[in-house]
Amino acid sequence: MGLSNDTEINNKLSGLNGWERAGNEIVKSFKFANFIASIGFVNRIAILSEKADHHPDILIQYSKVKITLSTHSEGGLTEKDFNLAGEIEGAFNS
Numbered sequence: 001m002g003l004s005n006d007t008e009i010n011n012k013l014s015g016l017n018g019w020e021r022a023g024n025e026i027v028k029s030f031k032f033a034n035f036i037a038s039i040g041f042v043n044r045i046a047i048l049s050e051k052a053d054h055h056p057d058i059l060i061q062y063s064k065v066k067i068t069l070s071t072h073s074e075g076g077l078t079e080k081d082f083n084l085a086g087e088i089e090g091a092f093n094s
Helices: 006-014 035-052 079-092
Strands: 020-022 025-031 057-061 064-069
Touching (some): 025 079, 035 057
Antiparallel strands (some): 025 064
């Protein structure tokens, strides 16, 4: 698996609602009604991440959860990041 180039990154981001590029990472903040809902979402993400063997950085701020994805072993963005972002979107919308 190799790093995605700028064109690939922009194309993939266009299919991910609200995700943005921040250097060698993609990020999105999700808003919930309360802390318990935030934790429930993080638990769903944890299961998806383990199955993909790809783990995001997660910041929980009461009713907000910020997800940051990058393939650290490759030094930037790869297909793994965009695949997991898509799965995270599915977990949020379910």
